[in-house]
Every structure is written in structure tokens, then in C-alpha cells.
Amino acid sequence: ASEIGDFVKASDSLLVNLGTLDGDRKKAITLALESLGPAKRFVLDPVFVDRSSQRLDYACTLLEAKPAIVRCNRAEAQAMQLLQNRPSPITLALSGPTDEVIGHSNHIRLRHGHAYGAMVTGGGCALSALMAAMLAVEKEASLAAVTAFAAYGIAQEIAAQDAEGPASFAMHLIDALAQSYDYLVVDAGDASSAAIALASQVAPRAILVAGGAPENMIEAARDHLRASGFADVTVLTGPPPALDRVPGRSVAA
Numbered sequence: 001a002s003e004i005g006d007f008v009k010a011s012d013s014l015l016v017n018l019g020t021l022d023g024d025r026k027k028a029i030t031l032a033l034e035s036l037g038p039a040k041r042f043v044l045d046p047v048f049v050d051r052s053s054q055r056l057d058y059a060c061t062l063l064e065a066k067p068a069i070v071r072c073n074r075a076e077a078q079a080m081q082l083l084q085n086r087p088s089p090i091t092l093a094l095s096g097p098t099d100e101v102i103g104h105s106n107h108i109r110l111r112h113g114h115a116y117g118a119m120v121t122g123g124g125c126a127l128s129a130l131m132a133a134m135l136a137v138e139k140e141a142s143l144a145a146v147t148a149f150a151a152y153g154i155a156q157e158i159a160a161q162d163a164e165g166p167a168s169f170a171m172h173l174i175d176a177l178a179q180s181y182d183y184l185v186v187d188a189g190d191a192s193s194a195a196i197a198l199a200s201q202v203a204p205r206a207i208l209v210a211g212g213a214p215e216n217m218i219e220a221a222r223d224h225l226r227a228s229g230f231a232d233v234t235v236l237t238g239p240p241p242a243l244d245r246v247p248g249r250s251v252a253a
Contacts, residue, residue, distance in 0.1 A: 001028040001031060005034070012040065013132045014033075014036055014040065014041075015045065016062065017129075018048070018049070021058070042068065043068065043132040044067035045124070045128040046070065046076050047076075047124075047125070049080060050079040071145070077094060086102070093145040101146050108146050112157060116166050117173075119166040120170045127148065130177070133148075152177070154176075156176075158172070182204070183206060183234075184199050185207045204230065208221055208234065211237070222235060
């Protein structure tokens with residue numbers, strides 16, 4: 001615990017995870033928050049506060065340190081009364097079949113991921129760590145949370161394509177998170193999604209699958225994708241391409 005202050009000072013953000021909570025770890029969390037400084041922010045992951053009153057009480061005291069993001073599931077959020085009485089500086093990132101980001105002036109829902117994700121121990125902790133990494137480079141906490149949810153969920157879908165079960169899924173998930181992609185395949189009806197717009201950070205080009213969409217919708221979707229940062233947007237009026245036949249690495253959304 002004595003070293004934690006030096007590591008926090010050398011970092012750009014912090015994740016406070018209550019996964020294995022004992023006296024030494026509580027001391028380390030206190031030192032970490034004291035070393036954080038006003039210019040750095042942190043993510044709080046209140047693991048299993050819905051199952052332990054002592055853990056719940058401790059997590060609620062950590063809210064006084066004003067985490068930028070609380071990343072938890074709905075049961076944990078309900079235990080901390082964050083759904084009813086969320087402190088205004090905090091962005092709530094809810095994990096579930098539909099991920100939700102509740103910020104100061106927005107409420108964004110995302111549906112990405114795979115069933116294997118819930119079978120891998122530490123998967124939620126990894127998501128929180130990714131969210132803290134996003135917070136280090138994105139000033140708006142809600143955008144950092146949305147970006148992490150989108151990247152992690154899409155990476156799960158990619159990993160599941162080659163996985164034979166939860167163990168191999170975990171390995172492929174790390175690979176999917178580590179690599180960049182040549183293009184994003186987007187349905188015209190989903191092109192305005194905040195998560196897809198943020199995907200331009202990991203895929204420089206977009207393939208817009210228009211199908212039978214009206215011309216004005218296609219034009220609006222193409223303009224939106226370009227404005228979101230995609231360097232090139234290709235429009236396909238036929239069915240989606242077979243991803244295993246298209247050269248390069250791709251993400252389907």
C-alpha cells in the first residue's frame with residue numbers, strides 16, 4: 001500500500017475497484033485518493049455492494065470523493081440509491097443486457113456484447129479499467145463511458161466469432177481489444193448512434209449498408225459519419241458484405 005501514492009501520481013486516471021476488500025486495500029484506496037490531485041479523475045466500481053452492508057457503507061463514503069464515473073450493474077446502483085438520488089457530478093454507467101450511460105444532460109443506451117462475457121471472471125473489472133483509460137483522454141465523462149462500453153461490447157462480439165467457450169473467448173477478447181480495424185460496417189438506420197460515431201477512433205473508414213433506405217436517409221447517414229471523423233465512407237446498396245471475404249480487419253455494428 002505504501003507505493004500506491006507514487007503510482008497514482010504517475011498515472012493519468014484511477015480505477016477504485018472494491019473486488020477484494022480488506023483492511024490493507026482500504027488503506028491503499030485512501031492513499032490513492034489522497035494522491036490523485038484535483039486534475040485527475042477516477043472511476044468507482046462498487047463490486048457486490050448489493051450483497052454486503054459493510055461493503056455498501058464503504059462504497060457510499062467513497063461517493064464523497066466525487067468519482068467521475070460509477071460503473072456498476074443495476075442491482076449495485078439500486079443498493080447505493082444512485083438511480084433515485086445520483087449526485088450531480090457523477091456519471092452512472094450501468095452494465096447489463098442493455099448498457100446505459102446516465103450523464104448530466106443525456107441518457108444513452110447501447111446493445112453490444114456476448115453471453116460469454118458474463119462467464120469470464122474479472123470481465124466487469126476489465127471494463128471498468130478500460131473506462132478509466134478512456135477517462136484519461138476524454139474530458140466528458142459520459143463520452144468516456146460510452147466509448148468504453150462500445151469498444152468492449154464490440155470486442156466481445158468479435159472475440160465470440162472464434163471462441164469455442166468462455167476460456168478461449170477471454171483470450172480472443174484481449175486480442176480484439178488490442179488491435180485496430182480498417183473499417184466499420186454500419187447499417188443506415190443505426191448511423192446516428194453515439195456509440196457508432198465514437199467508433200471512428202478505432203476504425204478510419206466506414207461501409208454504410210443502405211439496403212432499401214430512402215436517399216435522404218442515406219445522405220444524412222453518410223454526412224453524419226463523415227462529421228464524426230471517418231476519413232472515408234463507402235455506401236453499399238446491396239446486402240451487407242461477408243466479413244470473412246473482405247480484405248482487412250473489420251467491425252460490424
